[in-house]
Amino acid sequence: MHATLSAEARLAALRDEVRRIHAARRPAGCGVLPFGIEAVDTRLADGGLALAALHEAAAARPTLGDDCAATLFLAASAARLSRLQGRGQVLWAFIRRDLFAPGLACAGLNPERLLYAECRDDAECLAVMEEGLRHGGLAAVVGEVSRLAMAAARRLQLAAEEGGTIALLLRRWRKAGADPLAAPSSAVTRWRIGCAPSAPLPFAGGIGRGRWQVALERQRGGPPHQWLLEMPDAEARLALPARSGDRPDQAARAA
């Protein structure tokens, strides 16, 4: 019977089966966090960022600008979730003390939603994240680490499933040559965020809304993809650029 099906159809059937297995393992009642942008949500296997799961993001290049873009991407995701839950609390575990709270508030993560945990090293940061995830009362747990062993990622994923809380992990570059997303991990989605030039304003002077090249490097149960998105506004919403005729992915699809 299988011989009658084409190779592609069999592949699709297998993918469906894998998706069902994954869906059965996820605790009931846990939803997803949509981006609110149709072009993005339809490309994600779950229709958004799955809650009760680990998601990773890293800067596209080892520059401070891209690092900040990845930080804001996670901050905006956590803020959207916090806003969905009314006054959900977000725990942010960090090591380097360079976060600027007013900047996070600009991306919708207001100070009354955010608890900071200052950690000494990656191990402590992961332990704090795990504690926050298992507690189950937080909207999201964000962490910043540079090294992450496969076993540690697995622990975080299990803690996230147990507490039903989303884990957002910022993988920071340690040095220029060492890509933080090079090694495999058990994260459900892995993102790579880079700055992109904004559209010039029609008048001289001033600066428009910033843009990012958002690449979904890997996702469970779906193919990778990338988009050009605009930076989050004060309510943490990302957006597609208004005039998007020259988007690289669109051009590829048209061809």
Next chain:
Amino acid sequence: MLAGPGGGWRPGARWARDAQSQDFSIRAGGGALVTTMREGNRNLIAAACPVARSLGLEPGMALTKARILVRDLDVRPADPEGDAAWLARLGLFAARRWTPRAAVSGIDGLWLDLEGVSHLFGGEQALCARILAFCRRLGMEARIAVAGTAGAAHALARFGGKALIRCPTDGEAEAIAAMPLAALRLDAEALATASRLGIERIGALASMPRAPLQRRFGMLLLTRLDQALGRAAEPIAPIVPEEPPRVTLALLEPIATAEAIEEAGGEGLRRLVPLLAQAGLGVRRLALICERVDRGAQEVTIDLARATRDSGHLLRLLRARIETIEPGFGIERLHLVASRVEPLGPSLVEGELSGERPVPDLALLIDRLAARLGSRRLHRLSALESDIPERSVGRADLLSGGAGWPSWPRPVRLLSPPEPVEQVLSVLPDGAPLRFRWRGRSYRVAAADGPERIFGEWWRRPEERAAVRDYFQVEDEDGARFWLYRRGDGEIPAAGDLSWHMHGVFG
């Protein structure tokens, strides 16, 4: 014997508190100080210092009159609530330090029952000298009278005119005979009647027949007289200092392992929690003190974000700290002290009847993380009223949350300290940079916004009086956004040296 420290004049306790660092002696300053209160639409003198009294100023005098009589009068508002709180604190101190039976008397005195305690301090004289010295160190002038009755002590302390008066046994009647009637704690009406009848001294009153006195004055006058002379009892209601709830476990055998300490701590908590529940209290700080065989003591303390009586939660926090205890040759006694408590009523048990998932309490997580990281490293931030970015962020309460900032664009990461930027090409006075060099790399600016001018805060540091920072938000050709500032406005040299700095990155 009863002693009543007190005096006609106490410097307003509030000023003594506020000005502890500077010398608060009036004599050195030479100026006259009075405190004032409002009565109707008149400002009256509430209390006057000895210098002011020597110049003829009296409590109750109108302030306008006092100002005419004395030039350069130092006038401050009276603070009766502050004085009362201070006096209550002093009373509590006396109850802890000197005698178990101490009470506040009126607005300006304390009763101390010295029965059976003076020998602990080397006799009455030594104890009184000690109390006087203590009050002097606090910046107060105290007067003490020791007498067999509360009434006599009250009268002698306020009208005796000496810092220390010790009335001989059974000598009260004689000692207060020459005192004015005001010393008997009478109301103004009774005093006025007595003065109309020509009764001035207590001695004269005591020798008069009692029946006509009672008809004219009522019972109060005779009661006060009897109390002063020891014919009527006058119990005092002593201040009871609050002891923190505590539990002590004496162990049969010394213990040394972490498991055994944990077990004993759990037993202590099982005894402490009912005590707290009975008193309606919850713990905010719990100390576990371990007494070792060699008389050394080890202490671990846990702080809680919210008052709690949950023994499981407390034990979990204690367990994380127990390994820091060094048991030495063994621990033979354990104390659990709830050193900070807050009222805590009964709470509802989370039920699953409604079918909702109960939301776990955030305070439990905060306690656990604070126990792991230390309370300094777990925080919530809040806006401070400052435009200078470095000063605009402060810590806030962990549970209640902080205030937000005005919605100006701000970078997500801030460089501390700001890093110098070189080879900047820009147009004075207010042009954005066109090109700059930072961390060994050249950047060409594609778009820029600014300036946002931030002025120095001259009220903090005088050097900042003319200082100006002009902030620009710039985007380079790759789309990375930076927050740069230039010191100075390009017009006045005092505003800054026109150097450029990188302060943050937007992403």
